[in-house]
Amino acid sequence: MIARLLDGVPKRALILLGLLLAFLLVAPLFVGNYILSVLILVLYFAYTGQAWNVMMGFAGQLSLGHSLYVGLGAYTAAALYVHFGIGPWAGVWIAILISMAAGLVVGFLAFRFGIGGVYFALLTIAFAEFTRVGFDHFMWVNGSGGFFLPVAQYSVNDVLNLRGSPTMFYYILLGITVLAFIFCRWLLTGRIGYYWLAIREEPEAAQTLGINIFRCKMIAVAISSGMTALSGVFFAFYYNNLFPEQIFSMNRSIELILGPIIGGVGSLFGPILGAFVLTALAEVLNDIMVALGYELPGVKLLFYGFCLLIVVMWLPNGIWPPLRKWLRLGERL
C-alpha cells in the first residue's frame, strides 16, 4: 500500500511534506495561543476542504450545501454526549453514519433522476436550508435557542471526551488532516479514483467504458459527507455551542469551499494550501493593518474577494498547480 501511495511522487515533494509536517508538529512548542488558534482554523478548513474536494475535485459534483454534513455531525455527536453520555469517539461513528445517510439521500435524488451541474448545487443548498429550519424547531437540541455542551474546567487533557486545551485539539485536528490527506491519496490511486476522474472529465465517455456512474457518484457523496461530519464533531467539542443559523448557514458552506477553490480543486495539496493562504494570510493582513493604525473591519472579506478574483482571472486551476509545477513536484499531489 505504501508503494501505491508513493508511486510517482518525487523525493523532493516527500521532503517538503515531511518538513511541513515537522513544522506543524513542533509549532505548539514555540507559538502563542493566538497563532495556535489560527493554526487550528487553518487545519479545520484544510480538512473540511479536503472532504469537499472528494465530491467536487475528484468526482466533479458541485455541492454548495456542505454545511449540512458539518451541522448533522456536530449536532449528532453533541446530542449523544449531552443526553446519553456517549463520548465523542463513539458518537462520531453515528454522526458519520447519519451524515452519510443524508448525503446518500441527496445523491440518490440527484443522480437517479439525472439532476446535475447547477441544479445539483441548488439541491444541496435546499437540503442544508430546510435542515436548518428543521433544527430551528427541534427542541431536543434546544432549537434556535442554541445547544450548549457543558464546559468543565480541565486540569489535564481528557482525550476520550475531547475536553482539554487548544493544544490537544490542535494535535487531534492535525492527525485527522494528515489521515485525510493519506486517505484521499489512497482513493485517488485506486480504481475508484480513476473512475471519478473519468466521470469528472467526460461522464458519457466513462459510461460507455462500462463505469457505473451512479454507484461511483454515490460513493463520492458518502465518503465526502462522512468525512465532513467528522469536522462537525470537532466543531461541536471545540466551540461547545451550536446554533442552527450558524452551523447550517450558506455562509459556512461557502467558507468551506473557498480553500480548495483558491488552492486548487481536484489536487491533493490544494485545499491545504488554500486554507493556509486564506486563513493565515488574512489574519496577517489584518494584523498589518492594525499595526499601521488602520482599523478596517471586514478587510479579510475583501482579501477573500481579491484572492477569488486573482484565481478566476489568472489561475483558474488554483494556486497549487502552477506552484507545484514551479517547484517541480510532479502532478500527483
Add this chain to the structure above:
Amino acid sequence: MSIKLTRRQFAASAAGAALVAGSAPFNIVKAQTGKLKIGSIHPRSGFQAQLGIACQRGIDLAPKVLQQLGIKADVEIMNADTESNVDVARARAEKLINDGANVLIGAFDSGQSSAIAQVAEQKGVPYIINVAAAPQITEQGYKFVFRNFPTAPMLVGDGLNLMKSVFEKSGITPKTAVFMHVNDTFGQSMAGAIKAMAPRFNLPFQIVETIAYDPQAKDLSVEIAKAKATGAELLMPVTRLNDAILMVREMVKQRWEPKIVMSPGAPGFYEGQFYKTLGKFSNYLLTNVPWYNPRSAMTQKLLDQFTKTYKGELFELNVGFSFEAVMVAVLAHNAAKSTAGAALADAIRKTNLTDHVMAGGPLQFNEKGQNVNIKSVTLQNLDQRPKVVLPLDIAEDNLTLPMPSWQKRT
C-alpha cells in the same frame, strides 16, 4: 525591472517568515499594574455589523464620559472584529489576550460570547458580556465571566409583566391578540419563550392567531390581511427592522387599527431608520425592552456626548450596555489597583452601583456572574422617537392609548 525568485530564495524567505512569526509570542510582557487594557470584541463586519458598531460606540465614548463624571479611567481600548462568526470570535479573543488585554468586553451574539467565555476562563481574564441573552452562558460555573444583560427568560418575563401594567394604566384590556414573529433564531426563541411562559402570567387576552413570516420577506400583505381578519385588539410583533417597517406600512395600507400594538421585547420599532422611513406612522407603537434610564444624570451625560459625537444616530440599549461594561471594568481596576485577572474578577464580583445608565436596580452580579437587577421598560414612540412611558418613576411622557387612527395623524 523584474525580480526573479529562485526556489532556494523562496524556501529561505518562507523559513525566515516562519521564524519571525514563531518568535512573536516571546515579545509579550503582561503588565500587572498601570493602564487597564480593555479588549472590545464585537461583530463589526458580516450580518451583525450594524449592531456591533452600535456596541462599539458605547465602548469608545466610555473613557471620555467617565472622566467627565469624575471617574479615573486610565484605559486603553483594543478592538477586534468577530466578523459575525463563532470561529473568528474565539481566535480574536486569543489575540486580544495575547496582545495584553486585561479585560474583554463583547460580543452581542450568544454563540460568539460563549466561545469567547471559554478562552477568557482558560486564561483567567475577566470577560464582561455587554449583550447576549442565552442563559446557558452564565450556567457553566465560570469564575471570570460576568453578564450585564438580561437572559432570554428575564426579557420575556419582564415584557409580559409590563403588558399587564400597560393595560392597567391605559384602562384598555384586549381580549384577543395576534402574535406575529419573524421566523429566524431570535423570533423562534421569543415565540418559544412566550408560549412556555405566557400561561404563568395570567394574561387577560387569548392569542387567536400566531403568524410566522420569512426574515427575507419583501411583502407582508397576506400576513397582515390574515391578522386583520381575526379582529384582534392587540398585535404582538417580534420583528427586526426591515420587517417592522413592512408590517406598519401594510397596516396603514389595509387600514388595520388594533387598539394596541406592543412588542413583547424585540428591535424594530425603536430604531432610527424606523422613524426616518415611517415618519408620523411610527408613533404610538409600544415596545417592552431593557432601556436606559432617562432620569439618570449619568445617562444624560452619556447622551450629550453621544449626540455630539454621532450626529443623527439613535442612542439605544446596545450603546448603554456597552458603556456600562466599560464602567464596571474601570471601577474594578480602580478598586483592585491591579490589572491581574484574579484581582479584577474579584473587584467586578463586588460591583454595586446604584447610579448607572440602564434602567433597573443596582448593578450587581450574582454568584453566577449574572446581573439579575436589569428591568425592561415600556417605550412608546412619541414625536418620532422612543420615550419611556412605564415604569412611572422614570417615565419621560404619558402613555397614549388607544392609538389614533392612521388617517387622523398629523
